[in-house]
Structure formats: C-alpha cells, structure tokens
C-alpha cells in the first residue's frame with residue numbers, strides 16, 4: 615500500500631514525525647484548516663493535503679510513525695516505509711521536510727533507542743531528509759512543557775550531529791508551542807527556505 619491521490623503541486627512542505635508529537639495541531643496553525651487531532655497516538659493514518667487553488671503549493675501532514683497503541687508492529691513499519699517512499703518519490707517538489715518532535719520527550723526517546731546497531735527514528739528521519747536533498751527543519755514542539763530550554767535544544771543538536779549552541783541553527787531548529795499558536799520560529803525557518811529556493815512567491819503561505 616502506498617499513499618494515493620496526491621494532488622499535483624510543484625512545491626510542497628511536508629510534516630513528518632513520531633505519532634502524537636503534534637503534527638496535526640501544527641498543521642492547523644499553519645493552514646488555518648480544521649484538522650483532526652487527538653490524545654490517542656495514530657490519529658492520522660493517511661496524508662492530509664492542504665492546498666490553495668490556484669497556486670501550486672501545499673502543506674502535507676504525513677502519518678506518524680513509532681509507537682502507537684493498538685497498532686501492530688508490522689503496520690507501524692508499513693506506515694514508516696510509506697512515509698519514506700512518499701518523500702523519496704516527491705523529493706523534487708518538496709522544499710522542506712518539517713520533522714516535528716516533542717521537546718519534552720525527544721532526548722529520552724533518542725537515548726533509549728541509541729543501542730548498538732539501532733538508529734532512533736528521529737535521527738534516522740533527519741539524516742534521510744538530508745540524503746534526499748530535502749531541507750530538514752526540526753520543529754521542536756510542546757516547548758510549553760520544557761523548563762530547561764537551552765540545555766534541551768543543545769542536547770538535541772548534539773544528537774542530530776549539529777554543533778551547539780542551537781541558536782546558530784535557527785534555519786534548522788525551531789522551538790514552538792503549536793497548541794498555543796506560537797510557531798514564529800518555524801515560520802521564519804520556512805521563509806528562509808523559500809527565499810533560498812528563489813520561491814518568494816510562496817512567502818504568502820507563512821504568516
């Protein structure tokens with residue numbers, strides 16, 4: 615099963631990340647569209663596309679990978695494979711891959727999965743985006759729950775192979791609180807990405 619029914623757009627920003635990190639909540643903030651969000655992981659099972667006819671641009675909220683209650687291991691792997699394939703197949707039109715992480719939990723999750731021969735999902739996805747030449751932007755969400763902000767963000771940089779301090783990566787590391795609509799660092803990173811790609815026509819899509 616691969617995702618079907620992708621609208622034909624020549625510029626796209628995708629949201630990827632583990633389940634329950636707040637991708638759909640962020641999507642709602644970015645687009646102003648009502649998106650289904652939920653307390654239970656695994657709410658989004660298929661890509662949600664948000665486009666603006668007649669402009670050839672869309673945001674796509676991809677299903678979460680990683681742990682989901684009530685979802686079999688096989689199915690979880692299948693979702694991840696589909697997400698990877700989606701990004702590979704459409705890499706030419708994807709300007710940025712927004713990797714959404716839970717700022718409170720991400721370090722523990724990465725460290726727990728950093729065993730021998732194991733690459734944590736988030737680290738793997740970050741590297742994968744770079745491999746397929748899609749600009750990675752890490753939206754570090756749920757910052758409202760984080761009190762040691764700088765330490766957290768520096769630790770995340772280290773895990774992703776970026777030299778701290780995090781402040782020098784403001785095109786890549788965007789601390790946000792999607793739930794409260796506080797996403798300006800991400801908007802700024804997206805604007806910078808669009809300018810870099812000589813797509814100033816897309817600036818209208820990030821407030």
Ligand SMILES: Nc1nc2c(ncn2[C@@H]2O[C@H](COP(=O)(O)OP(=O)(O)OP(=O)(O)O)[C@@H](O)[C@H]2O)c(=O)[nH]1
Nearest residue numbers: 634635636637638639651652656657658678792793
């Ligand atoms: N504290 C806090 N909670 C948030 C924030 N953003 C989202 N949440 C909550 O996190 C939960 C999951 O949000 P979703 O947007 O459904 O997460 P998702 O990544 O789309 O989840 P899947 O569709 O399962 O992959 C919800 O209970 C949200 O209210 C935030 O900035 N701060």
Ligand SMILES: [Mg+2]
Nearest residue numbers: 637638657658
């Ligand atoms: Mg979702």
